[in-house]
Amino acid sequence: MLSEFLQFQLPFEATTVAGACLWAFALYVGIASLREGITDGLERWMNWAERSLYFSVEDYNKDKEVRERKSAFSASILSIFPFLLLGVLCNWGVELTLGSSWAISLGVIACAGCGVYELGRLDGEQRDDEE
Numbered sequence: 001m002l003s004e005f006l007q008f009q010l011p012f013e014a015t016t017v018a019g020a021c022l023w024a025f026a027l028y029v030g031i032a033s034l035r036e037g038i039t040d041g042l043e044r045w046m047n048w049a050e051r052s053l054y055f056s057v058e059d060y061n062k063d064k065e066v067r068e069r070k071s072a073f074s075a076s077i078l079s080i081f082p083f084l085l086l087g088v089l090c091n092w093g094v095e096l097t098l099g100s101s102w103a104i105s106l107g108v109i110a111c112a113g114c115g116v117y118e119l120g121r122l123d124g125e126q127r128d129d130e131e
Helices: 016-028 033-052 057-063 062-079 079-097 100-128
Strands: none
Touching: 016 033, 016 079, 033 062, 057 062, 062 079, 062 100, 079 100
């Protein structure tokens, strides 16, 4: 269906796309501090950019809460793209050294490992808050 709209072919292999997405998800889950930093930075930048569009403070404050929520949602969506780039690089490195089947296998293992790490990190953070 995509080839009907485009006049050229995109030579993507399914294993490459799957491996890159698995690696991106593992990195997104495993590197929480970077994820939160990117999201916060994008949200601040979007709020600043929207503020520069208004001439008066009254107009800006009229629907500030809605725009901040929209900026937070947009920043959350856009924060995925750096991890997709890192996932492509990790997948490329594994495919180059071990082969495409290992890229998917190690991507699944990385997802499981990073998920367990994130659960442990959140549990430790919750225990620190209780004490």
